[in-house]
Amino acid sequence: xxxxxxxxxxxxxxxxxxxxxxxxxxxxxxxxxxxxxxxxxxxxxxxxxxxxxxxxxxxxxxxxxxxxxxxxxxxxxxxxxxxxxxxxxxxxxxxxxxxxxxxxxxxxxxxxxxxxxxxxxxxxxxxxxxxxxxxxxxxxxxxxxxxxxxxxxxxxxxxxxxxxxxxxxxxxxxxxxxxxxxxxxxxxxxxxxxxxxxxxxxxxxxxxxxxxxxxxxxxxxxxxxxxxxxxxxxxxxxxxxxxxxxxxxxxxxxxxxxxxxxxxxxxxxxxxxxxxxxxxxxxxxxxxxxxxxxxxxxxxxxxxxxxxxxxxxxxxxxxxxxxxxxxxxxxxxxxxxxxxxxxxxxxxxxxxxxxxxxxxxxxxxxxxxxxxxxxxxxxxxxxxxxxxxxxxxxxxxxxxxxxxxxxxxxxxxxxxxxxxxxxxxxxxxxxxxxxxxxxxxxxxxxxxxxxxxxxxxxxxxxxxxxxxxxxxxxxxxxxxxxxxxxxxxxxxxxxxxxxxxxxxxxxxxxxxxxxxxxxxxxxx
Amino acid sequence: xxxxxxxxxxxxxxxxxxxxxxxxxxxxxxxxxxxxxxxxxxxxxxxxxxxxxxxxxxxxxxxxxxxxxxxxxxxxxxxxxxxxxxxxxxxxxxxxxxxxxxxxxxxxxxxxxxxxxxxxxxxxxxxxxxxxxxxxxxxxxxxxxxxxxxxxxxxxxxxxxxxxxxxxxxxxxxxxxxxxxxxxxxxxxxxxxxxxxxxxxxxxxxxxxxxxxxxxxxxxxxxxxxxxxxxxxxxxxxxxxxxxxxxxxxxxxxxxxxxxxxxxxxxxxxxxxxxxxxxxxxxxxxxxxxxxxxxxxxxxxxxxxxxxxxxxxxxxxxxxxxxxxxxxxxxxxxxxxxxxxxxxxxxxxxxxxxxxxxxxxxxxxxxxxxxxxxxxxxxxxxxxxxxxxxxxxxxxxxxxxxxx
Numbered sequence: 001x002x003x004x005x006x007x008x009x010x011x012x013x014x015x016x017x018x019x020x021x022x023x024x025x026x027x028x029x030x031x032x033x034x035x036x037x038x039x040x041x042x043x044x045x046x047x048x049x050x051x052x053x054x055x056x057x058x059x060x061x062x063x064x065x066x067x068x069x070x071x072x073x074x075x076x077x078x079x080x081x082x083x084x085x086x087x088x089x090x091x092x093x094x095x096x097x098x099x100x101x102x103x104x105x106x107x108x109x110x111x112x113x114x115x116x117x118x119x120x121x122x123x124x125x126x127x128x129x130x131x132x133x134x135x136x137x138x139x140x141x142x143x144x145x146x147x148x149x150x151x152x153x154x155x156x157x158x159x160x161x162x163x164x165x166x167x168x169x170x171x172x173x174x175x176x177x178x179x180x181x182x183x184x185x186x187x188x189x190x191x192x193x194x195x196x197x198x199x200x201x202x203x204x205x206x207x208x209x210x211x212x213x214x215x216x217x218x219x220x221x222x223x224x225x226x227x228x229x230x231x232x233x234x235x236x237x238x239x240x241x242x243x244x245x246x247x248x249x250x251x252x253x254x255x256x257x258x259x260x261x262x263x264x265x266x267x268x269x270x271x272x273x274x275x276x277x278x279x280x281x282x283x284x285x286x287x288x289x290x291x292x293x294x295x296x297x298x299x300x301x302x303x304x305x306x307x308x309x310x311x312x313x314x315x316x317x318x319x320x321x322x323x324x325x326x327x328x329x330x331x332x333x334x335x336x337x338x339x340x341x342x343x344x345x346x347x348x349x350x351x352x353x354x355x356x357x358x359x360x361x362x363x364x365x366x367x368x369x370x371x372x373x374x375x376x377x378x379x380x381x382x383x384x385x386x387x388x389x390x391x392x393x394x395x396x397x398x399x400x401x402x403x404x405x406x407x408x409x410x411x412x413x414x415x416x417x418x419x420x421x422x423x424x425x426x427x428x429x430x431x432x433x434x435x436x437x438x439x440x441x442x443x444x445x446x447x448x449x450x451x452x453x454x455x456x457x458x459x460x461x462x463x464x465x466x467x468x469x470x471x472x473x474x475x476x477x478x479x480x481x482x483x484x485x486x487x488x489x490x491x492x493x494x495x496x497x498x499x500x501x502x503x504x505x506x507x508x509x510x511x512x513x514x515x516x517x518x519x520x521x522x523x524x
Numbered sequence: 525x526x527x528x529x530x531x532x533x534x535x536x537x538x539x540x541x542x543x544x545x546x547x548x549x550x551x552x553x554x555x556x557x558x559x560x561x562x563x564x565x566x567x568x569x570x571x572x573x574x575x576x577x578x579x580x581x582x583x584x585x586x587x588x589x590x591x592x593x594x595x596x597x598x599x600x601x602x603x604x605x606x607x608x609x610x611x612x613x614x615x616x617x618x619x620x621x622x623x624x625x626x627x628x629x630x631x632x633x634x635x636x637x638x639x640x641x642x643x644x645x646x647x648x649x650x651x652x653x654x655x656x657x658x659x660x661x662x663x664x665x666x667x668x669x670x671x672x673x674x675x676x677x678x679x680x681x682x683x684x685x686x687x688x689x690x691x692x693x694x695x696x697x698x699x700x701x702x703x704x705x706x707x708x709x710x711x712x713x714x715x716x717x718x719x720x721x722x723x724x725x726x727x728x729x730x731x732x733x734x735x736x737x738x739x740x741x742x743x744x745x746x747x748x749x750x751x752x753x754x755x756x757x758x759x760x761x762x763x764x765x766x767x768x769x770x771x772x773x774x775x776x777x778x779x780x781x782x783x784x785x786x787x788x789x790x791x792x793x794x795x796x797x798x799x800x801x802x803x804x805x806x807x808x809x810x811x812x813x814x815x816x817x818x819x820x821x822x823x824x825x826x827x828x829x830x831x832x833x834x835x836x837x838x839x840x841x842x843x844x845x846x847x848x849x850x851x852x853x854x855x856x857x858x859x860x861x862x863x864x865x866x867x868x869x870x871x872x873x874x875x876x877x878x879x880x881x882x883x884x885x886x887x888x889x890x891x892x893x894x895x896x897x898x899x900x901x902x903x904x905x906x907x908x909x910x911x912x913x914x915x916x917x918x919x920x921x922x923x924x925x926x927x928x
Contacts (some may be wrong), residue, residue: 013711013715014711015716182525183525184525185525185526185529185533186535189533190525206627278631297846372793440725494536497536498539498540498543501540502543502547504723505544505547505717506551506721506724506727507721507724508721509722510718510721511712511718511719511721511722512650512706512707512709512718512719513650513706513719513722
């Protein structure tokens with residue numbers, strides 16, 4: 001079958017060939033049509049990409065097209081209404097929500113409700129959220145409506161975004177899709193470097209971690225103690241390198257097209273608390289949820305009414321706080337549901353994080369009192385901040401344990417077994433060699449993780465330097481590591497580029513004998 | 525973008541594209557076949573008199589260093605395990621890129637087997653035998669053509685479909701099946717780094733690094749020596765005289781090969797090296813014999829000359845009647861030299877120049893010395909093995925014994 005021969009996952013060889021052709025067409029066609037037509041290339045490429053990434057279920061293309069057509073049609077209707085025709089406008093909004101969210105709910109949450117399952121169309125929640133966000137922006141008068149059906153369709157199916165995001169704010173980013181972009185050296189080279197870094201994360205690190213995680217998290221596995229902690233930390237990094245690596249590829253290839261997308265990950269494991277973690281992890285989802293779920297929710301009659309009642313009972317401050325927690329519960333429940341219609345996702349990436357945040361806020365005064373007044377610990381010290389980072393990572397890992405488990409009983413069983421034995425000797429007695437990786441593979445994995453952590457540290461320090469929190473850093477003045485490397489002599493630069501390229505080519509897990517690298521977030 | 529920037533991008537891409545095939549050469553799995561092909565490419569231009577193309581019996585049987593030492597003829601085998609006949613034409617083309625041999629010698633054992641049978645046997649080895657041919661060639665158009673001819677994607681699709689059906693039925697993990705499917709995709713042949721990149725660990729070995737240009741002289745000029753002893757266990761049915769048609773697709777490949785030889789105006793000799801042939805196989809070999817002789821080529825079935833060769837099936841095989849050991853190789857080579865002398869050298873078709881003279885052939889001289897050393901050691905070892913009853917055992921026999 002055609003799709004089997006030329007299947008285009010974003011890490012596949014055919015995708016790279018396809019993208020090379022798109023790139024050539026993208027920069028040459030406008031030369032023939034007076035700087036026009038780039039977006040048509042993108043639309044055409046996006047449809048081809050979608051068809052070749054749905055494993056032969058070509059009919060799936062109907063869903064993003066239908067969502068785009070619906071959004072376009074309803075926005076056209078909306079444009080024909082007056083500002084004062086509130087009911088009509090609301091009905092149109094409801095129609096958009098019913099159609100787009102209806103499909104999302106049917107496909108994704110069907111399992112949550114019934115326990116059964118049907119595979120959703122590729123990228124369902126990403127294009128749904130992008131189109132919904134676009135609709136709501138126009139509805140609220142802060143976004144610009146695209147008059148053309150095909151332009152709206154491009155917003156819905158733009159190929160780098162359709163599979164795993166980032167979920168763009170159309171008012172900020174979609175304009176670039178329709179502008180003319182001249183081939184730019186920096187965009188092309190920096191974009192390619194970013195893609196390469198994504199491949200390194202996904203194929204060199206994440207795939208190896210997957211081997212270990214799959215073994216420890218197998219439903220019939222009976223690992224205990226340190227194995228489970230190792231598997232959980234490995235999964236946290238697997239998920240991070242897989243998802244952020246995919247996003248690096250998406251951002252990189254968009255950059256090569258001259259389209260700058262928002263960052264989705266900014267060194268999340270350096271977060272000092274869960275709220276900060278979610279500003280750094282899958283940031284575009286968080287922003288979307290806040291803009292389109294949380295804030296509108298706070299303005300609903302139900303929440304406002306609840307707020308009034310709670311303020312009466314608990315006083316103004318606590319009442320407001322409690323109201324926010326209730327709204328946050330709905331927000332986090334939605335985040336969990338978005339990740340998939342299973343209880344493990346709802347807890348692992350939703351409600352558990354809600355609980356962390358709420359408990360964190362509630363217990364903050366108590367712990368501050370204990371540490372500062374009783375134990376005389378400087379809470380602004382490096383040690384305290386380091387502790388916060390480790391603590392946050394630990395909590396994230398517990399969430400990830402649920403996220404990765406097959407079911408809640410499986411997760412609880414793992415947690416129970418994780419403390420049933422004290423077996424740190426597994427790290428030195430060769431037991432780790434029974435987890436599917438040879439000593440060489442472990443070597444590659446550890447060195448690669450060291451590179452990842454070093455790069456992340458540099459990125460974090462650059463961020464601190466930009467924010468003025470540290471001075472005198474050698475990376476001061478550079479907005480990213482690529483800029484820093486680009487400032488070096490050609491020999492140094494090329495050594496870095498060649499080393500990264502051949503590291504990926506040789507050490508990545510792909511081709512015959514390896515499981516293909518799936519993006520974990522493809523199914524979300 | 526400035527011209528300088530465009531130039532930089534082009535230079536970078538060209539450098540990467542240049543490095544990829546060379547790094548691939550280095551990480552292709554080390555094997556006798558790799559050494560043999562790398563050795564062939566290392567031979568100086570137009571210095572080879574005869575090229576032998578065929579499957580695994582060839583490198584064990586024809587002692588090319590000895591032929592050089594005795595006759596001054598440079599002969600080199602481009603042989604691989606279970607070599608599928610479809611490969612022969614492409615190996616001829618490959619040889620002709622750097623050499624202008626007077627004679628091509630084709631070992632014909634595999635030509636009586638159906639290609640599908642060979643592919644199915646190969647599938648269990650992740651197409652390893654097919655890869656021995658395609659993945660030991662340097663990157664070129666001819667290599668692409670060889671892949672197109674040897675790897676049938678529709679065949680792969682059929683296999684995938686059936687495997688998927690089984691997967692669906694059993695709801696099983698498809699890891700191993702997945703591997704086979706991937707193994708049969710042409711893209712993984714064109715870019716064999718997709719397969720061999722996992723050999724990165726071998727990049728610390730000099731024997732791998734030295735193949736960066738895929739040229740490094742082979743010490744024994746493609747010959748593989750063995751000091752094992754595995755007496756022939758089956759009856760040799762070489763006396764069968766009936767004729768049975770060879771498989772149709774192989775006949776097509778043979779016709780194609782002959783037109784290729786005609787196109788290049790090259791002479792050819794078709795041979796069968798000693799092996800315990802079944803009656804069915806011999807009948808098809810007889811057909812091949814008639815086919816090539818009718819077209820003006822010589823056919824030499826060494827199984828018909830075992831007595832003249834002095835071949836002892838009890839001591840001269842290494843593995844029960846398929847490959848010869850070094851003593852068997854010596855006997856066969858000495859006899860083959862006489863055959864060549866009588867039928868080719870005397871008629872001026874081969875050995876026009878005595879290659880024993882001249883600086884270009886120092887590596888051949890060394891190979892002859894090495895061969896003599898290996899022969900002497902091999903003879904002692906084989907005598908010792910026979911005295912001790914230390915015979916080769918087939919894996920099947922081992923398994924049976926274990927089961928008992």
